[in-house]
Amino acid sequence: MNELLWWGYLHTEGTLQVKRYFDSRDLEEAKESDFVVAVHGPWPAKNREEAITKLKEDLHGKNNT
Numbered sequence: 882m883n884e885l886l887w888w889g890y891l892h893t894e895g896t897l898q899v900k901r902y903f904d905s906r907d908l909e910e911a912k913e914s915d916f917v918v919a920v921h922g923p924w925p926a927k928n929r930e931e932a933i934t935k936l937k938e939d940l941h942g943k944n945n946t
Contacts, residue, residue, distance in 0.1 A: 887932035888922025891940055899932040 886902035893916050900907065902923035911920045921939045926932040 884925035884927050886923040887926045887929075887935070888920070888924075889932065889936035889939075890920045891918040892916055893918055897933060897936055897940070899929060899936055 887899050888902045888907055888911075889897060889899035890911050892898055902908075908920055908922065911917045919940060921936055924932075924935055926935055
């Protein structure tokens with residue numbers, strides 16, 4: 882099975898959001914948003930659930946999420 886590229890961010894309300902990655906503009910726009918605390922990615926994942934797990938791992942050490 883092919884893995885897709887994903888990226889994600891921590892919203893100011895504390896929720897985690899993951900999205901399919903298409904190009905660097907995805908990350909650039911998120912970094913400029915007032916609603917985004919942290920942006921991570923892109924990384925390969927087979928599905929959305931795997932992408933969320935990876936985002937949680939990436940944020941754990943930095944934000945104690």
